[in-house]
Amino acid sequence: MVLYQQSIDIILKNQHKSGAYIASPNFPTYAYSWFRDGSFIAYAMDRADYYESSRQFHLWCGKVIEHQASKIEALILQKKAGQGIKTEEYLPARYNLDGSPIGDDWTDFQLDGYGSWLWALNEHLQSRKDQSLLTAVIPAVELILKYLITFWDSPCYDCWEEHLEAIHLYTLASIHAGLISAQKILINQTRLPISETIEKIRTYIRDKAVHPDGYYRKLIYSNSTIGNPELTNMVDASLIGLAVPYEFQAVDHEIIYRTLQKIEHNLYYPHGGVYRNLNDTYYGGGEWILLAAWLGWYWCRIGQYEKAAQIKSFINKQADAAGNLPEQVSDHLLAPSYYPEWVNRWGEIASPLLWSQAMYIILCDELEDHEKSH
Numbered sequence: 345m346v347l348y349q350q351s352i353d354i355i356l357k358n359q360h361k362s363g364a365y366i367a368s369p370n371f372p373t374y375a376y377s378w379f380r381d382g383s384f385i386a387y388a389m390d391r392a393d394y395y396e397s398s399r400q401f402h403l404w405c406g407k408v409i410e411h412q413a414s415k416i417e418a419l420i421l422q423k424k425a426g427q428g429i430k431t432e433e434y435l436p437a438r439y440n441l442d443g444s445p446i447g448d449d450w451t452d453f454q455l456d457g458y459g460s461w462l463w464a465l466n467e468h469l470q471s472r473k474d475q476s477l478l479t480a481v482i483p484a485v486e487l488i489l490k491y492l493i494t495f496w497d498s499p500c501y502d503c504w505e506e507h508l509e510a511i512h513l514y515t516l517a518s519i520h521a522g523l524i525s526a527q528k529i530l531i532n533q534t535r536l537p538i539s540e541t542i543e544k545i546r547t548y549i550r551d552k553a554v555h556p557d558g559y560y561r562k563l564i565y566s567n568s569t570i571g572n573p574e575l576t577n578m579v580d581a582s583l584i585g586l587a588v589p590y591e592f593q594a595v596d597h598e599i600i601y602r603t604l605q606k607i608e609h610n611l612y613y614p615h616g617g618v619y620r621n622l623n624d625t626y627y628g629g630g631e632w633i634l635l636a637a638w639l640g641w642y643w644c645r646i647g648q649y650e651k652a653a654q655i656k657s658f659i660n661k662q663a664d665a666a667g668n669l670p671e672q673v674s675d676h677l678l679a680p681s682y683y684p685e686w687v688n689r690w691g692e693i694a695s696p697l698l699w700s701q702a703m704y705i706i707l708c709d710e711l712e713d714h715e716k717s718h
């Protein structure tokens with residue numbers, strides 16, 4: 345339980361007074377708040393009963409999106425008018441802690457974080473009937489819904505901030521979950537074509553994303569692009585998200601099952617952590633703590649608690665005395681020669697990474713729920 349409480353304390357200590365969660369306080373490149381990381385952190389704080397922390401984050405997100413209102417409306421008009429949109433014109437993936445745009449040169453066009461936010465917000469609202477939060481965020485929910493409905497099938501960077509040229513399964517699953525969540529938040533009091541878009545995403549995935557071997561591909565190329573078969577044939581650990589928490593299909597659905605089997609086989613280091621994908625060279629391509637916890641979360645959902653507990657002990661061993669968990673560990677690198685290059689460029693691996701702490705909290709909570717019920 346020590347690391348569980350330390351993780352909560354690390355998150356609380358690093359939540360800015362604005363409500364934003366910094367990605368990592370000790371790694372200058374991550375001194376910002378990502379919608380993706382923050383959504384999982386807020387969800388973890390809900391599960392740990394720290395509702396005020398997640399509430400502040402959701403209010404921050406609402407304000408950030410409202411500040412982008414004119415940009416969102418303009419982008420939608422540009423798309424309707426058939427005008428080209430430059431990559432850097434879209435909403436960013438991360439913001440300064442005070443909510444202002446950063447305005448630097450980053451791989452910013454990523455749609456998944458906004459879908460994740462709608463998901464995490466709905467989870468929060470389901471467990472807390474918080475009318476004042478709901479009233480405060482409704483304008484932002486409607487804005488971001490319009491944005492996702494307009495741009496869901498645009499190629500954009502994935503959740504690892506790579507491959508702008510493709511459409512990513514994890515991203516589609518986050519948007520899909522976000523749209524379903526928005527329906528629950530707005531209780532169908534909107535004229536926006538949410539159900540139609542959900543249907544389009546489902547059809548798109550069914551038609552294009554299933555590999556002949558029966559698992560979900562990491563990414564898809566639009567018809568006009570000549571793709572890289574190595575990438576369309578591979579799985580990515582982010583696809584765990586299709587099972588939990590986005591529940592794109594049931595955890596025991598056969599395509600989900602085959603995808604997760606392939607992830608376990610290709611990306612899980614036995615008794616260790618989980619690689620993002622076999623092409624990863626970032627910091628030499630190490631085992632990610634948050635992905636290990638994510639796989640453990642899925643294992644809890646399919647009743648494989650012993651394997652999940654093994655992951656928990658692996659993570660326990662990766663924390664320093666203060667409970668800081670890194671982004672990744674480097675014991676069995678996929679591409680060791682890249683490691684020094686990244687250290688020279690951005691410094692030692694980020695630690696603590698708040699998203700790692702958050703996923704550990706979620707895994708502990710899943711295991712504890714099981715113990716309590718037995």
Ligand code: BGC
Pocket residue numbers: 367374378380381503504505697699
């Ligand atoms: C990861 C992103 C993450 C960001 C901040 C990047 O290296 O690829 O998924 O949002 O770090 O933690």
